[in-house]
Structure formats: structure tokens, C-alpha cells
Amino acid sequence: QKEVEQNSGPLSVPEGAIASLNCTYSDRGSQSFFWYRQYSGKSPELIMSIYSNGDKEDGRFTAQLNKASQYVSLLIRDSQPSDSATYLCAVRGFGNKLVFGAGTILRVKS
Amino acid sequence: DTGVSQDPRHKITKRGQNVTFRCDPISEHNRLYWYRQTLGQGPEFLTYFQNEAQLEKSRLLSDRFSAERPKGSFSTLEIQRTEQGDSAMYLCASSSDFSYSNQPQHFGDGTRLSIL
Numbered sequence: 001q002k003e004v005e006q007n008s009g010p011l012s013v014p015e016g017a018i019a020s021l022n023c024t025y026s027d028r029g030s031q032s033f034f035w036y037r038q039y040s041g042k043s044p045e046l047i048m049s050i051y052s053n054g055d056k057e058d059g060r061f062t063a064q065l066n067k068a069s070q071y072v073s074l075l076i077r078d079s080q081p082s083d084s085a086t087y088l089c090a091v092r093g094f095g096n097k098l099v100f101g102a103g104t105i106l107r108v109k110s
Numbered sequence: 111d112t113g114v115s116q117d118p119r120h121k122i123t124k125r126g127q128n129v130t131f132r133c134d135p136i137s138e139h140n141r142l143y144w145y146r147q148t149l150g151q152g153p154e155f156l157t158y159f160q161n162e163a164q165l166e167k168s169r170l171l172s173d174r175f176s177a178e179r180p181k182g183s184f185s186t187l188e189i190q191r192t193e194q195g196d197s198a199m200y201l202c203a204s205s206s207d208f209s210y211s212n213q214p215q216h217f218g219d220g221t222r223l224s225i226l
Contacts, residue, residue, distance in 0.1 A: 034214055043201055043217040088152050096141060097166060098215060100152025
């Protein structure tokens, strides 16, 4: 079992729709959770961080964390073609390294 | 704040050669990380520095790999006797150590290594 799992996609949504990206993790001691966006050939760009159970909203993005279910999600409202990218879920347990999932490819069709 | 800077952006070399990459972190960040990313995968942790001390190394970091961070500022990652399997994007990230666990890591643009 991988430490952090994501559906590789591609996830295709029409412009203006809500995109829902999911991530599960195996280490119950994980403390911090991050979503990064990565455009093709570019480096990961931090878009959201979440540390406690519940929802955290930032603009069009909402991160959701459920530690009991070991589940993190990212919702993107009013999806735009510029949101088309790979979304990486990253988890930090004790220590400082991040463990990444393989990423979900999102395609927003205009 | 100019962000994390990596040099070179691209490196093409023949198998068996040595290569060295440089990373300049965000100036106020005292933590520096190296990751490696191959096509279709997320970044994989290689090593981590707190100031000049190398505190953690992945099993991925074979004895051909060495990283340094003299004086706790920039860092270098050297790969000796490169192999085909070393072809990847090498990413550097930095963070501060305020509030132990919650500081996000910010990535540089990476160095893409291609082994001929």
C-alpha cells in the first residue's frame, strides 16, 4: 500500500463546474496536509494547507480533512481552463519530509 | 523574497560523469530539502537540512549522492558516476522552522537531468 494515494485521472470537468480531488494516506500520525498544483514541466506550487479536521476555504479552493478516515480532498469551484494541471497531495508526519501522492491530472474543458 | 532558486535549469551529461546542482533557498528559511521527481510520479524525498546540519537522508540517496549546505545558506547536490536511472527532475524546497510542523515547503523551478 502506498503511503499517499490519489486517483491518477484524468479528471475532466466542464468550465464553471466543481472539480473534486481526493487523497488518502496511511500514516495515522500525519500532522500536516498540503495540496500543490503542478503544470507540465514546472515545479509544484503550493495552493492549500490544512492541519485540523474540517474545511478550509481560500478563494475558489476548499480543502477538507478527515483524520479518522485518513482522507483529504480539494474542491475547486468555478473551474477554469487555467486550472488544468496535475494536483499533488502531500502529507507530513513526524519529521519534516513530505510524502507525495502520484498526482491527479485535472482537465477543465471550455 | 525572490523564491527558491536552482541552477542549472537543465543538465545533459553522459553516463558516468559527475554533476552538481545548486539551490538557493528563500533567504529567511533555515530548512532546505531535496526531492527527485520522475515522469508521472510525485516528488520523492532525498534529504533535508536544518541550517548547515543534514538531519535526514532517504534510502534513495545512494553513496553516489552527496549533499552539502555550508554555512546554512545555499546547498549543493552532487551525483557521482551518473547512471541512466538518475535522469529526473531534482527539486529543492525551503521552509522556515516557525511553529514546528506547520510551515509549508516552497519549491524552486528544479533542475532537469538527462543522462545520455
